[in-house]
Amino acid sequence: MSHPERNSRRDFILKSTAVGLAATLGGAPRVVGAVADQFKAKKPAGPVVICSRNGERAIVKALEIIQSGGDALEAVVAGVNLVEEDPNDTSVGYGGLPNALGVVQLDSAVMHGPTARAGSVACIEGIMYPSKVAKLVLERTDHVNLVAQGAQDFAVMHGFPVEDLLTDRARERWVRWRENLSNQDDYLPAHEADEKGIGSVYQPEARTWGTIHCSAIDLAGNISSVTTTSGLAFKIPGRVGDSPIIGAGLYCDNEVGAAGSTGRGEANLESLASFLIVERMREGDSPQDACLFACQRIADHTKLARLQDENGRPDFNVKFYALNAAGEVGGGEIWGGNGTFRAANSEGSYLVDLAYLYKSE
Ligand code: ASP
Numbered sequence: 001m002s003h004p005e006r007n008s009r010r011d012f013i014l015k016s017t018a019v020g021l022a023a024t025l026g027g028a029p030r031v032v033g034a035v036a037d038q039f040k041a042k043k044p045a046g047p048v049v050i051c052s053r054n055g056e057r058a059i060v061k062a063l064e065i066i067q068s069g070g071d072a073l074e075a076v077v078a079g080v081n082l083v084e085e086d087p088n089d090t091s092v093g094y095g096g097l098p099n100a101l102g103v104v105q106l107d108s109a110v111m112h113g114p115t116a117r118a119g120s121v122a123c124i125e126g127i128m129y130p131s132k133v134a135k136l137v138l139e140r141t142d143h144v145n146l147v148a149q150g151a152q153d154f155a156v157m158h159g160f161p162v163e164d165l166l167t168d169r170a171r172e173r174w175v176r177w178r179e180n181l182s183n184q185d186d187y188l189p190a191h192e193a194d195e196k197g198i199g200s201v202y203q204p205e206a207r208t209w210g211t212i213h214c215s216a217i218d219l220a221g222n223i224s225s226v227t228t229t230s231g232l233a234f235k236i237p238g239r240v241g242d243s244p245i246i247g248a249g250l251y252c253d254n255e256v257g258a259a260g261s262t263g264r265g266e267a268n269l270e271s272l273a274s275f276l277i278v279e280r281m282r283e284g285d286s287p288q289d290a291c292l293f294a295c296q297r298i299a300d301h302t303k304l305a306r307l308q309d310e311n312g313r314p315d316f317n318v319k320f321y322a323l324n325a326a327g328e329v330g331g332g333e334i335w336g337g338n339g340t341f342r343a344a345n346s347e348g349s350y351l352v353d354l355a356y357l358y359k360s361e
Pocket residue numbers: 208209210211229230231232240241242243261262263264265266
């Protein structure tokens with residue numbers, strides 16, 4: 001039997017959450033969960049695929065699978081697998097830059113619109129295709145996130161080999177980073193044997209970010225997403241970025257659209273920006289406007305001086321990519337001017353300009 005007092009308290013909580021959430025998202029309070037008019041009765045809108053810039057081959061593969069009737073999740077994962085196995089992409093899978101101890105630790109997440117389910121792995125070692133493992137977490141467990149050894153054990157259980165993912169190219173970058181880190185330890189960067197003033201040869205190695213995100217709408221109008229990465233180069237072992245966190249590295253709602261990110265994961269994690277973008281699109285924002293809204297939110301939340309330039313703006317970049325259920329695409333980044341991402345439809349793939357908050361020099 002229902003309890004009147006408990007029900008009315010529950011109603012109050014639901015109502016105040018709705019108003020609170022709408023206020024958080026900006027603008028006048030609206031009923032949370034309402035879908036903006038442009039998505040109603042519009043399905044199907046596929047094929048549509050979006051991908052970060054490094055997904056040249058991934059987007060073609062995903063489009064091919066969708067055009068032959070495949071599900072969007074199958075398509076995006078097969079697409080990014082090409083980048084995960086590519087030793088030349090140092091930001092994803094095999095060949096990805098390692099952590100501070102020289103170990104490649106990978107993060108990935110997937111989300112399947114029709115079932116509204118998600119799966120992810122974080123800090124997984126020795127498995128070349130973390131996105132496939134994330135898809136198996138979604139399909140073959142009652143969980144959402146598996147990490148580290150548990151994620152690897154689960155992959156092995158499903159027949160994945162454990163492989164050495166550290167290429168020579170990535171190892172050499174890590175050695176350079178380690179040797180140039182400090183002149184107070186015993187690792188020395190390359191120098192002449194009799195060189196005096198060894199301190200002057202230290203050259204800090206850039207710590208790069210890099211990731212691939214891919215979202216798609218299939219011929220049935222269903223939406224799915226994947227993000228996969230080796231994360232921040234030379235990170236503290238065990239660090240989890242935004243990529244495998246549902247709502248940060250990606251988010252997907254079959255009725256509204258999908259969004260994903262690349263760039264400084266810590267900033268995105270503190271704003272759950274992919275979720276924010278999808279919720280903005282639910283309220284009627286275009287994909288591009290929703291991405292810029294998320295960039296602005298991150299800029300507004302960047303309050304520490306060590307993360308700001310001399311004008312108080314974030315001194316890092318984050319990029320977002322989005323599509324809505326009507327098939328429109330858009331993207332945005334904090335710092336830009338000539339950034340692009342990839343999109344594809346039944347006519348093939350093309351580059352789209354990323355909107356930006358601040359123009360890079
Ligand atoms: N967002 C990823 C991370 O922070 C890296 C990247 O996209 O560049 O792990």
